[in-house]
Amino acid sequence: MVITTVRRFAATIVVSLLATGLVACGGTTKDSTTGSAASPAPAQPAQASADPDAPLKEGLKLAFLPKQINNPYLTILDNAGIEAAKEFKGEAKEVGPSDASASSQISYINTLIQQRQDVILISANDANAVCNPLKQAMAQGIKVVAYDSDAAEECRHLFINQASSEEVGRSQVKMLAEMIDYKGEIAILSATANATNQNTWIEFMKDELAKPEYKDMKLVKVAYGDDDDQKSFQETQGLLQAYPNLKGIISPTTVGISAAARYISGSKYKGEVVLTGLGTPNQMRQYVKDGTVEKFALWNPEDLGYLAAYAGAALASGQITGAEGETFKAGRLGERTIGENGEVILGPPFTFDKSNIDDFDF
Template sequence: MHRNIKLLAMPVLLAALLSATAMGAGIKKDLKIAFLPKQINNPYEVIADNGGLEAIKEMGGVGKVVGPSDAGASSQVSYINTLITQKQNAIVIAANDANAVVPYLKKAQAQGIKVVTFDSDTAPEGRALFINQADSESIGRGQIQLLSKLIGGEGEFAVLSATPNATNQNTWIKWMEEELKKPEYAKIKLVKVAYGNDDDQKSFVETQGLLQAYPNLKAIVAPTTVGISAAARYISTSPKKGTFVVTGLGTPNQMRAFVKNGTVKAFQLWDPGALGYLAAYAAANLASGNITGKEGETFEAGKLGKRTVGKSGEVILGPPTTFDASNIDNFNF
């Protein structure tokens, strides 16, 4: 009889132990987590990195931001090597190139450093998780849907991108081109994809060049915060102000003046600070052994709540917001 009671009690005891283990699976203290942006001085990257540092502070970790001043394909390599030497617990990187950094990130992973990409992904073998702003397809298609509304469903437009190798930009542009195949966009034509290399002055000059090369151009879509502000700055002092459409992805604080003075009617973005915040929590959960990056795993991300790992280690922040004169003053980032 006593033996039967013991046997019956064992599953209950085991369940209780498993439950206690799950409840106690917290984030380790004093984790060293380094953010490696595309460019150290990119306004969007600064906001995203600050969101990451906020999360690391909340978790009792040690955060730092290091990175290049240019967005070259291999400019992040030396920083990865240094972070490996410093034995960081995790590296959170917005990749300038999908492949150039992979051998070095694999080296980091081989030494037990967890790697998370955010904003701009690498090839999957370079990381455990990719924290994406929103579904790439919805971002790309959404840009065309917004453009169509702004230009009345017809006309020529150009894309002012970042660098030719930027993974996120290229993926969004691919989905823009897919969306353009729909019958309702038959009168909209993409005439050129130009590259401002995420440099303000080069993006400004590229905008000027596009208007000169394509006299019938009605709009520029810049899916980069550097590009959209540079294009808006050029148009704001041009005779085309008020008739030419500038849209894309930008921050409210950066674009507010252009919306107020009538240069820009509407644009889109998510909160980059929240993106960095989510990436930091993902990295900390990996480094604490709470998750491995497998599809279906869940983790707690502070004020953003529970998140689920999707296919190929992708975690999505949420849908982008459209900003215009009616709501831009409600946001401060």
């Protein structure tokens, strides 16, 4: 998938702007291995010390393993990471399942271990289901970078987070509350029930809703569209039929928000039920222009994939080990610092509306 340059992007925000359905590009591979989870890995060797002055190694092999390969948001992200690898003379590819079930990524991890990849980059469908095979990869010297949706902390070296999880969750509630005057029933249309990022954001949404200013708002349902367009469409229909007084829906997934917008745009609920969440400008442009959606948020998935690739290369080259406080240079994104629990944050989310959506093309 060819991604065009974001126009006037750098002038709009200081740092680059989630979550998610299209077939991956021609460089994508998909193996047919159907093996089960790897056995628990042996204890890892002692952590080596970082050498921040070490050059990036040439010829590094990186593999991006998204939640599912027919996910437009993750396709944009992975393609950007593949392109970034060319800058440091590495080789990168995307492999992955066509469904986002908890165990669907396990056979791919096992195959990538056999292929002796230098770096596995994973957007985890289930933080714990992938843990044993990722530990096996780490024990064999493969660097593991989670991006977009985290794996369990002990099963990866770094997590490249699109934005502060707390900021994402709270900002979604604040955005919706302003549009419904802080009154009424609301629902959340999520991706899969086990998605780490979704669940973390939702917990912060619930915590935000517990504040006094939201006393007249009530969360009536968290529905799951499983990052499937048709199921998300049907879940939206079900929410609106089950809760006739529903005033708003938050869908923090690009698959969910676009499916929900498609349903609402052709229904009696257009102009009556407020929809917001996380989406890409190209997916949501028509719904913003026709009045179905007033505003929504995201970040630049190209930059997230780019940052993940450079983080993986820095790990594999010995510049960093994943320890808090270490820094590395991420190409055009500049120097980045590793935070608590091995987390590297891209930057704050950005709000799109009718006034600016034509300034972006991704």
